[in-house]
Amino acid sequence: MSAAYHLVEAHPDADVVLLEAEPVLAHHTTGRSAAILVENLSTKPNRVLTRASVDFLHDPPEGLVDAPLLSPRTVMHISSEEQSEEMDELLAKGSSLPSPSVELTVDEAMGYFPPLRRELIHRAALEPDCADMDVGALHQAYVRGFRRGGGQISTTARVDAARSDGDGWCLETTDGVIGVDVVVNAAGAWGDMVAVSAGVEPIGLQPRRRTAFMVDGPGCDTTGWSFTAGIGHNWYVKHDGVQMLCSLGDETPSEPCDAKPEELDVALAIERINGATTLGIRSVNSAWAGLRTFTPDLSLAIGPDPDTPTFVWCVGQGGCGIQTSRGAGLLLADLALGGEPSAVFGGADISGLLPGRFRSHG
Ligand SMILES: Cc1cc2nc3c(=O)[nH]c(=O)nc-3n(C[C@H](O)[C@H](O)[C@H](O)COP(=O)(O)OP(=O)(O)OC[C@H]3O[C@@H](n4cnc5c(N)ncnc54)[C@H](O)[C@@H]3O)c2cc1C
Incomplete structure (x- = not known):
């Protein structure tokens, strides 16, 4: 949801549709977390994403939330x-x-x-x-921002197969067939299955x-x-x-x-x-x-697949996907269409987040 929100923010001319297999959003891991933000957690690359998320979580953009997302906790x-x-x-x-x-x-x-x-x-x-993070409110903030930016959400729309036709993708979903230019794979535990269904090499989630x-x-x-x-x-x-x-x-x-x-x-x-x-x-x-x-090295994988650049990864959130969600969504939106990381990342080394690190030839 964070990736979808940041995509419409960064690319206002793009048509973005979020396809969710379940009848409701956040039914899986996002609705089941312990909701705690701890900066001293996880790998160095993941910490870059947490750092890039903290200010947003403290002070989200106007109109996205009705109450603070964070309450102090030690x-x-x-x-x-x-x-x-x-x-x-x-x-x-x-x-x-x-x-x-x-x-x-x-x-x-x-x-x-x-x-x-x-x-x-x-x-x-x-x-x-x-x-403590109010995960429900954070998720709703991304939904609200995504819809405000013109994004569309289709639930009960599981992607069963993705066929590349050279120019773009034909997605076979339980809600019909959809043609798109770029696919973002943010399917959580199912990330490798979605890749395989698109003919893309999995990364070993x-x-x-x-x-x-x-x-x-x-x-x-x-x-x-x-x-x-x-x-x-x-x-x-x-x-x-x-x-x-x-x-x-x-x-x-x-x-x-x-x-x-x-x-x-x-x-x-x-x-x-x-x-x-x-x-x-x-x-x-x-x-x-x-x-x-x-992922095999415990850091997220974000960005275009090195062999299939119109297939973009946003997976491996592990145990810190809520607290990194802003940084991960922003980086995804930066890289999805071939751009560079935003200033928010302060020139930090993001090589440990790119999916190419899992390809011996990448
Ligand atoms: C007990 C527990 C405690 C945690 N505590 C914390 C914490 O304190 N702080 C923190 O930051 N993180 C925590 N986490 C981790 C965090 O919850 C996850 O990293 C995060 O929710 C992952 O989000 P996601 O969007 O990748 O996955 P998900 O929320 O699982 O979303 C993936 C979505 O993809 C959909 N999907 C799958 N396949 C398809 C398909 N083919 N077509 C269409 N849709 C598909 C699924 O239906 C699902 O809705 C915790 C997790 C658990 C389980």
């Missing part, structure tokens, strides 16, 4: 003695951010998340300047399932509590109104599908969270799962 990572090296790496990666990651004392860590079991904290680090669930909160004032995670996100928990959102941070390889939560993953998450905290979780209010889809 993120805290906890490590055991054996995970000390991982903690050093995290602190080093976060040291050059505008709000650098900081190491906390155990007392400070307890202040940021009082239910922690103090005796299990060896080290703790805080990301001071994170945020790997969808990985992650389960999340809601439990009752502790029933006290949780204002100021951090999103708290075992380092490496092998469990995490954040308060969300009167409930707590929890996850095992699982990354189970999956085929593209409508992902469902696994009871075992929920049970293991409860065991880990109860082991690390005094929350004493006994029952689950709701659970869901989504596919986080990664």
Whole structure:
């Protein structure tokens, strides 16, 4: 949706149509995230996209949203003695951010998340300047901006095959046949399938399932509590109104599908969270799962296919597709028709985002 919005913004003369297989938008991964913005996350190329997104998320263009998209939140990572090296790496990666990651004392860590079991904290680090994102409102902002720019949305319109006729593409969809000049492949977990259906070499996308669930909160004032995670996100928990959102941070390889939560993953998450905290979780209010889809090197792939330039990739959003959405959509729109990255990227190295890196001949 972000790519579609930025395409109409950057190319007002282009006719852009967004084809969605499902009857509603955001039914898959976008509607299933933990909705947290953390700059100290993911690969260097992906961080370029997050950086290019932050100002937009803080201050979206006039008329796209009715309320702020971000609410301040801190993120805290906890490590055991054996995970000390991982903690050093995290602190080093976060040291050059505008709000650098900081190491906390155990007392400070307890202040940021009082239910922690103090005796299990060896080290703790805080990301001071994170945020909860209103993903529904952000998605609607892109929809609104896209429609305002003349874009059209067709739902229940799955692309089953794309045939290149030299000048452009003939798309066979469940809603009929459509002729287009350029195809943007933003099909999430299905990205490689769409490529194959277009006769384009896939790039080796790997969808990985992650389960999340809601439990009752502790029933006290949780204002100021951090999103708290075992380092490496092998469990995490954040308060969300009167409930707590929890996850095992699982990354189970999956085929593209409508992902469902696994009871075992929920049970293991409860065991880990109860082991690390005094929350004493006994029952689950709701659970869901989504596919986080990664390229082989974990960075997004954005831009024209090196062998078929009218086939443009926008895939591999992994676990940071919401917080990178502005940067990814903007870069896509910059590159889709052969242009250069916008000034927003400040001349950053984007080579680690281009799809050609996955082709030995590219
Ligand atoms: C539990 C969990 C927690 C997460 N937490 C965060 C977080 O805190 N912060 C963050 O930034 N990110 C987070 N993410 C990741 C984020 O949600 C994803 O990176 C992002 O939503 C991916 O968006 P997408 O548009 O690529 O995929 P999707 O939302 O899955 O969209 C792809 C769309 O393509 C459609 N499609 C597929 N094939 C076709 C076809 N042939 N024709 C037409 N349409 C097709 C699908 O129906 C789907 O609607 C989380 C993900 C999960 C699962």
